[in-house]
Amino acid sequence: MxxxxxxxxxxxxxxxxPEQAVLRFTVTADGPERVPVVAAVTAALNDVSSVLSAQHANDGPVSQWSADRVAVTSHRPWTNDGVPAALVHQATASGRATISRIDAVAELIDDLASHDLVAIDSLEWSLTDxxxxxxxxxxxxxxxxxxxxxxxxxxxxxxxxxxxxxxxxxxxxxxxxxxxxxxxxxxxxxxxxxxxxxxxxxxxxxxxxxxxxxxxxxxxxxx
The missing domain is CATH 3.30.110.170 (Protein of unknown function (DUF541), domain 1)
Structure with missing residues (x-):
């Protein structure tokens, strides 16, 4: 056959x-003076780092986290009349945290987002490897x-x-x-x-x- x-x-x-979540955030401020803008973002980033460090310690819900250094850029916007405006300085820093306890995700987001300069960029759910x-x-x-x-x-x-x-x-x-x-x-x-x-x-x-x-x-x- x-x-x-x-x-x-x-x-x-x-x-x-899902078993875990990866949270990404950004800390941003801008203004006419470079020094106070950098100081504001640095202070906010320190606050965020303290929260994440505390949640990471002693087998807390944050299994790992990281944060970038503060970066500063400057630009000169234009008015509606086509005239260059005053120089604007912007300071930014970003970071991420892996949260291994699903029930702790909402509280951590609430803690971070309560700061005026912190924005939650994304939240991605996943399994462990x-x-x-x-x-x-x-x-x-x-x-x-x-x-x-x-x-x-x-x-x-x-x-x-x-x-x-x-x-x-x-x-x-x-x-x-x-x-x-x-x-x-x-x-x-x-x-x-x-x-x-x-x-x-x-x-x-x-x-x-x-x-x-x-x-x-x-x-x-x-x-």
Missing amino acids: SETVITVQGSARSEMP ARLAREQRDVRARAVADARAKAEVLAESVGLGSVTPLALADPGMLDGSGGGGMPMPRVERAMAMASMPHGDVGFSLRPEPIVINVAVDARFSAR
Whole structure:
């Protein structure tokens, strides 16, 4: 009996709650005098650093954090009449913090954002590296199993026996050469969702789940 080649696509998906969040912030001030502008940002950055350092100490919710040095730029804006205005100095510093306890995220944001010169730039939810690796491995395996199950159904529907894998590849990469590789996962990292009043903190956060999607093209032979 001649060989029949069956080509299918398998897929798998996994959703799980995030385990940590990465918060990015900026400290900014501007004004006509360079020295007071730099002093204001330096003082605000010291306040932020004190908060993060305290939350990092003694196995606190902040697992790691960093902050840039204060940078200063100057520019001369133009008025509506096309006349150069007085020189404006701007001082900025930025930083990030990884928060390993989800229940502490809203309170930390509230503490930092309460400072007039501090802006929260982004908040990204994620899994730890170890958990992400385990989940990706599981989803990959289920995507390949899904492809095999589809091929077996197709083979059985035309009266053929068991299937033998010939090639695996990312979607769109499978060709007639029989070559291929393991499917790569796509991870959807959720951003912060809308807030709601809660307790003494100005808001609470409800992160969307982390989603891992894997699709794989597969080729099997059946007789």
